[in-house]
Amino acid sequence: MIDLRHVSKRFGGHTVIDGVDLSVEEGEFVVFVGPSGCGKSTLLRMIAGLEEISSGDVWIGGERMTDAEPYDRGVAMVFQSYALYPHMTVAENMGFALRIQGLGAAERRRMVEAAARKLHLDHLLDRKPAALSGGQRQRVAIGRAIVRDPKVFLFDEPLSNLDAELRVQMRIEIARLHQTLANTMVYVTHDQTEAMTLADRIVVLRGGRIEQVGRPTDLYDDPDNLFVAGFIGSPR
Ligand code: ADP
Ligand code: MG
Numbered sequence: 001m002i003d004l005r006h007v008s009k010r011f012g013g014h015t016v017i018d019g020v021d022l023s024v025e026e027g028e029f030v031v032f033v034g035p036s037g038c039g040k041s042t043l044l045r046m047i048a049g050l051e052e053i054s055s056g057d058v059w060i061g062g063e064r065m066t067d068a069e070p071y072d073r074g075v076a077m078v079f080q081s082y083a084l085y086p087h088m089t090v091a092e093n094m095g096f097a098l099r100i101q102g103l104g105a106a107e108r109r110r111m112v113e114a115a116a117r118k119l120h121l122d123h124l125l126d127r128k129p130a131a132l133s134g135g136q137r138q139r140v141a142i143g144r145a146i147v148r149d150p151k152v153f154l155f156d157e158p159l160s161n162l163d164a165e166l167r168v169q170m171r172i173e174i175a176r177l178h179q180t181l182a183n184t185m186v187y188v189t190h191d192q193t194e195a196m197t198l199a200d201r202i203v204v205l206r207g208g209r210i211e212q213v214g215r216p217t218d219l220y221d222d223p224d225n226l227f228v229a230g231f232i233g234s235p236r
Contacts, residue, residue: 001026001184007056018208031195034205040188075152076145084129091125115147155187
């Protein structure tokens with residue numbers, strides 16, 4: 001579903017993503033982990049089309065998307081900061097991308113309500129973001145992604161603003177969502193438990209390169225080195 005072919009990103013003279021090759025299967029849940037500044041967000045944003053690619057190619061769903069606009073890529077991104085429009089209701093926030101796509105009000109409402117039911121947001125559709133809790137806001141941000149029925153969901157530390165209890169609850173909800181929708185998901189996190197429980201495969205990044213890729217249990221039981229062990233596993 002996603003094919004990164006020797007993707008690099010340079011800011012000025014500084015290389016922050018350095019020749020990354022990675023294939024993500026359809027329906028797979030892939031988690032990026034690694035220290036702050038290693039390039040997780042940049043790599044995700046390059047898949048989303050929010051960051052220009054310095055060299056290499058991004059393929060999504062069998063199409064070369066290296067130069068495609070974000071809206072044309074069939075991806076939806078969920079941010080840590082929610083990025084909801086404060087002056088719009090939940091329904092308007094969720095339907096905004098559909099409006100941009102030119103869908104009429106009735107169809108937008110139907111699609112927004114269907115997505116809202118999946119996330120138990122039905123009763124909040126007419127509220128403004130300011131009247132929501134942090135967990136509800138993040139649910140709306142996820143709902144806004146679902147409503148577009150993307151081939152690929154991209155999550156950049158979506159739960160790190162939430163308190164511990166809510167984080168667990170939302171993690172379970174995201175796992176359930178992945179089971180229901182069976183979409184391809186790429187998920188960035190600092191949280192080892194999130195990585196271990198959500199991922200089909202974990203990608204450990206370090207200094208803009210892939211240090212190791214593998215199933216959670218494989219990385220946990222058999223890390224290639226102490227760096228990987230420090231993030232996921234326990235050295236033997
Ligand atoms: P992570 O998400 O893993 O914490 P980022 O992808 O945000 O890392 O950043 C990777 C590196 O790229 C960092 O060194 C960061 O300072 C740098 N970087 C990110 N965005 C920009 C930018 N717009 N201009 C210059 N440097 C940037
Ligand atoms: Mg980041």
